Amino acid sequence: MILKKWNWVALVFAFSGVYCQTIQFEKNFFIFPIRPGQTSFLSGGFAELRTNHFHAGIDIKTDGRTGIPVHAAADGYVVRLKTSATGYGNALYLKHSNGKVTLYGHLESFHPVIESYLLEQQYALQTMEIDIDSLPPHLFTFKKGDIIGYSGNTGASAGPHLHFEIRSEGDIPLDPLLFGFREVIDNLPPVLEKIALVCLSPQARINGEHTRKELFLYKYGNTYKPKETVYAYGNIGIEYKGYDIANQTINRYGVNYVTIFQNQTEVFQQKITHFPFHLTKAINYYINYPIWKHTHQKFARAYVQDGNALPFYNSQNGILYIEHRKFYTIKLVFQDSRANATFVEFDILGNADYVPSSSFPQKEATRWQVEENWLKITSWKTLQGDTCLIHVKDSVFRLPAAYVLSHTCTFLWDLRQGLPDSITTSFETTVLKFSDFVPSAQPYQYLGNRLQLHFQENTLFDTLYLQVQEHSESFQINTDEIPLLSSLEIRFRPLFSLGELGKKTGICRLSNKGIKWLETRYDGDWLIANTLELGKFVLQNDIEPPKASLVRRTLSQLTFRISDNLSGIHAYKGYLNGEYVLMRYDAKSQLVWTVKRPHHVFHGKFLLYLVDKAGNEVFYELKL
Numbered sequence: 001m002i003l004k005k006w007n008w009v010a011l012v013f014a015f016s017g018v019y020c021q022t023i024q025f026e027k028n029f030f031i032f033p034i035r036p037g038q039t040s041f042l043s044g045g046f047a048e049l050r051t052n053h054f055h056a057g058i059d060i061k062t063d064g065r066t067g068i069p070v071h072a073a074a075d076g077y078v079v080r081l082k083t084s085a086t087g088y089g090n091a092l093y094l095k096h097s098n099g100k101v102t103l104y105g106h107l108e109s110f111h112p113v114i115e116s117y118l119l120e121q122q123y124a125l126q127t128m129e130i131d132i133d134s135l136p137p138h139l140f141t142f143k144k145g146d147i148i149g150y151s152g153n154t155g156a157s158a159g160p161h162l163h164f165e166i167r168s169e170g171d172i173p174l175d176p177l178l179f180g181f182r183e184v185i186d187n188l189p190p191v192l193e194k195i196a197l198v199c200l201s202p203q204a205r206i207n208g209e210h211t212r213k214e215l216f217l218y219k220y221g222n223t224y225k226p227k228e229t230v231y232a233y234g235n236i237g238i239e240y241k242g243y244d245i246a247n248q249t250i251n252r253y254g255v256n257y258v259t260i261f262q263n264q265t266e267v268f269q270q271k272i273t274h275f276p277f278h279l280t281k282a283i284n285y286y287i288n289y290p291i292w293k294h295t296h297q298k299f300a301r302a303y304v305q306d307g308n309a310l311p312f313y314n315s316q317n318g319i320l321y322i323e324h325r326k327f328y329t330i331k332l333v334f335q336d337s338r339a340n341a342t343f344v345e346f347d348i349l350g351n352a353d354y355v356p357s358s359s360f361p362q363k364e365a366t367r368w369q370v371e372e373n374w375l376k377i378t379s380w381k382t383l384q385g386d387t388c389l390i391h392v393k394d395s396v397f398r399l400p401a402a403y404v405l406s407h408t409c410t411f412l413w414d415l416r417q418g419l420p421d422s423i424t425t426s427f428e429t430t431v432l433k434f435s436d437f438v439p440s441a442q443p444y445q446y447l448g449n450r451l452q453l454h455f456q457e458n459t460l461f462d463t464l465y466l467q468v469q470e471h472s473e474s475f476q477i478n479t480d481e482i483p484l485l486s487s488l489e490i491r492f493r494p495l496f497s498l499g500e501l502g503k504k505t506g507i508c509r510l511s512n513k514g515i516k517w518l519e520t521r522y523d524g525d526w527l528i529a530n531t532l533e534l535g536k537f538v539l540q541n542d543i544e545p546p547k548a549s550l551v552r553r554t555l556s557q558l559t560f561r562i563s564d565n566l567s568g569i570h571a572y573k574g575y576l577n578g579e580y581v582l583m584r585y586d587a588k589s590q591l592v593w594t595v596k597r598p599h600h601v602f603h604g605k606f607l608l609y610l611v612d613k614a615g616n617e618v619f620y621e622l623k624l
Contacts, residue, residue, distance in 0.1 A: 023168055023274060025178040029098060030073040031144055032183045033164050034060045034151065040183040043161055045244065045253030046175040046337070047272045049287060049298050052532070053280040054272075055254070056173035057103065057165030066108045066160045068151040071144075073102045073166075078140035078148075081110070081118060082131045085585040088163060089155025092148055095137070101171075105163035108152025114140055119582070119595075126573065128584050156588065174274045175256070177337045185247045189340040190255045192217055192224045192242040195332070196288075196299055197232065200319055202374050202402065202412045204234030208354040210376065210402060210410060212291075215346070223343040233352040236320045237303035239288055240344075244336045257335035258302055260318055263328055268302055268318030275310065281532070282310050284483030285461045293481045302332070307440055307461035326350040356405060366430050368423065370415070370465055377411040379425035388425045392418035415465055438464040451475050452526075454489040461485050473539045480511060480535035487530040491523075494539055498525055504543050504614045506567060510536040517542070517567040519613060542566040542614035550622065551591065555601050558622070559593040560608060567613035577604040 034040055044059030062068045072094060079101065080093035088105035092114070095101050109115055117140075122130055142148055153160045166174045177184060198212040199205065206213045207230065215226040238260060243252035256272035285308050288299045303318035322328060332344040366379045377388060386401040386409050395418070401409040413420065419434035438444050440460040446453040451470050461483060469476040472495050477488075492507060506520040507529040517540070518529035527539070544565045552559040562569060562585075572592055574581040582595040594602070602624050611617040 023172075023174065024098070025174065025273075026098060027180045029096075030102070030166065030176075030179050030181075031071065032060075032181050033071050033073050033102070033104060034062065034068060034162055036071055036145065036183070038183060039185060041249045041251070042184060042246065042253070043159075043251050044163075046173075046177065047256050047275065048254040049283060049300070052284065054275055054283050056277070056280070057105075057163050058176050060162045060164055061249075062151045062160050062162060064160055066150070066152045068162075069147045070104050070107065070149045070151055070162060072142040072146045072148050073164075074098075074144045076102070076142060077137045078114065078135055078142075079137075080131075080133045080135065081114065083118065083122075084129055084131075084155055085587040087155050089157060090149075090152065091155075094142065094148070099169045100174075101167045103163070103165035103167065104149060105165075106152050106154050106157040106161065107149045108154065110149040111140075111142075111147065114149070122582050123580070126580050126582075128582060154586070168274065170276075172274050172276055175272070175337055178273060186336060186338045187340060188245045188247060189222060189342040190242055190244045190334045190336060192240060192334060192342060192344055194241045194299075195226070195344060195346075196239040196241075197230065198237045198239060198288075199234065200237045200303070200372075201235040202414070204232070204236055205352065205354065205403070206230065206232050206236065208356045208403065209405065210412065217344065222341070223345055225344070226346050230346065230348045231351040231354040232322045232348050233324060233350060233354075234322060236322055236348075237301065237318065238320070238330075238332070239299040239301050240332070240334070241297055241299045242334060242342075244340075253336070255300070255334050256337065257333075258300075259333040260302055260320075261331040261333075262320055264331075266314075267316050267320065268304075269314040269316070270302065270312045272312050275312070279310055279485075281483075281485055282308065282461070285485070286310060289483045290481040305462065320348075322348055322350045324350050324352040366423070366425050366428055368430065368432070373415055373463065375413040375415055375420065375423075377413065377423055377425070379409050379411070380427045381407050381409050388423055390418075390420050391422045391424070392420055419465065433467050433469060435466045435468040438466050440464070450493045450495075452491040453477065454491070456486060458486045459484055459488050474537060476536045477534045480533050482534050484532055484534065487532050488534075489528065489530050490518075490537070491526045491528050492537075492539070493526050498522060498527075504616065505539055505541050506614060507531075508538050508540045508566075509533060510538055515540065515566070517613060540566060542612065542616065545616040545618035546610040546612050548592075548608055548610060548620045552593075553602075553624075556596050557594050558602060558606060559591060560620075561590050562592050562610060563590055564612045567616075569610065570613045571609075571611045573609045575607040575609070576602060581606075 041061045042058050043061050044055055046058055048055040074096045076094040076096040079095040082091045090107040091105045093101050093103050122128055151162045166176050168174055194214050194216055196212055196214045197206050199210045217224040217226055242255050244255050258270040260268040292298050304313055328348040330346055334342045368377045386404055388399050388411050390397040390399050390413055399411050399413055402412045403410055420432050422429055422431045436446055440462050442457055444455040467478050507518045507527055509516045518531055521528040546562055546564040546569055548560045548562045551561050574583045574594055583592050585592045604624055606622040606624055608620040
């Protein structure tokens with residue numbers, strides 16, 4: 001039976017009842033929080049692929065302006081208020097009768113009654129940064145449509161907009177567009193740029209190689225197809241790079257609904273209607289993280305790897321098994337939350353004996369990399385034979401080439417059989433520095449002489465073949481191409497004594513973006529820090545206090561630009577003639593300013609107190 005395209009769409013959404021049966025998406029319960037009833041546009045969509053997290057809501061455009069009224073989406077009471085220089089900035093949480101909570105982030109200001117209450121709390125605690133949770137139901141109540149605040153650009157906002165979330169009980173973000181909201185017009189399907197095929201077992205081949213191959217797509221109507229023929233064998237996975245679009249806007253959103261058919265049999269289905277917050281960093285396993293690190297391109301995996309606990313999928317893992325001398329038609333369906341669909345179609349010819357056309361690569365040294373549970377070794381072919389030697393402690397294993405292409409041999413070693421100390425090809429001997437085998441889903445400690453690593457049950461997605469290098473004032477843990485689900489505790493003992501200067505020494509992570517100070521603790525001669533990324537680390541001293549410069553001065557307000565050379569701003573406070581003055585801080589602009597109060601005139605002596613994360617502190621005095 002040949003299924004028509006509208007049947008493919010029907011098949012995809014038929015699964016929605018199973019996936020969403022425990023969560024209700026009540027139509028017409030909520031109103032749109034910005035200009036309800038009028039057409040609105042989004043700058044960001046639900047579950048978009050952000051850096052290290054899925055986007056938990058939608059970003060509603062406010063015409064590049066702040067101060068747009070924000071309305072209560074339904075009757076409810078304020079359950080939480082938060083102000084911060086980062087994250088959601090000024091945020092308000094409303095609890096509703098259906099058990100759900102709506103969140104309104106990056107606000108410029110709150111309802112005047114809430115503003116007055118917050119100001120009292122901030123002065124009492126002498127801090128702008130405040131998080132008041134579990135407020136009593138009777139304190140601040142609103143009716144559907146009431147103005148609860150005004151849109152802004154506070155926190156980690158890249159421009160004026162409203163961040164809006166709907167969360168179910170248990171604090172689980174839900175896709176707001178599934179609740180209706182016809183203010184957002186979208187009848188355009190997703191756009192696909194590339195797909196990639198990847199080998200998922202040692203025996204797998206794509207066009208004769210154990211590799212990952214990207215296919216460029218060409219659009220024919222509403223269907224994308226690659227122009228080249230694919231020859232494959234074994235376990236193959238599909239990755240994709242694309243985005244969703246909507247009417248009258250150039251913004252790009254995520255693609256949340258994906259279905260794959262192999263010869264008309266469904267082998268994979270993804271539906272992102274909600275996700276648990278504690279798994280948001282699993283985005284780094286959802287995408288091909290090493291490819292993103294190398295190329296800054298985010299390819300989502302349309303197959304489920306071991307260790308992927310995201311609740312997006314049906315019971316199938318999406319792995320295509322391709323047999324020799326068989327023909328396969330592959331169909332992919334990509335949809336948005338309004339059921340607009342785009343299709344990708346291509347054929348795979350099963351061929352275990354495919355030999356690619358000859359090439360004459362430049363002679364180079366032996367290369368190796370870890371892929372899943374095996375070591376992939378590529379070496380120049382010589383007359384001595386197509387084998388290599390694997391040295392594991394006192395044992396030596398002769399490993400035949402998995403395949404030979406033109407002038408290179410590729411070898412695949414199962415690391416579960418042992419961690420090699422070195423490999424010898426006919427070209428050279430390469431020393432490897434595997435330190436240990438670290439299992440996932442259980443605590444583990446690596447106890448070196450000067451470096452100790454403490455893994456928790458949820459630190460790793462999958463098995464880690466640990467590689468550690470220690471130097472006098474630096475060390476390396478594998479590479480930054482391996483993602484972590486939660487933080488890893490690092491303990492490092494430097495060669496120098498931690499005296500007074502040592503207390504301002506921090507562990508820093510190096511990357512192509514520069515150097516990042518990790519909050520560092522001290523235990524005797526040990527430096528302790530937590531990291532969410534592996535890679536290169538170095539010790540750095542921060543002995544310089546933060547700096548400040550006056551940007552603007554009026555009779556009722558002072559504005560400063562503040563900065564720190566390494567560890568970053570930890571705290572800031574202002575005092576006028578010895579009396580505390582509340583200040584607000586915007587981390588992205590590095591501006592801190594006094595909060596205007598009625599009849600508050602700046603006259604006399606003003607002190608700005610700054611301290612960084614290394615404990616360096618300073619007072620800046622200004623005579624007014």
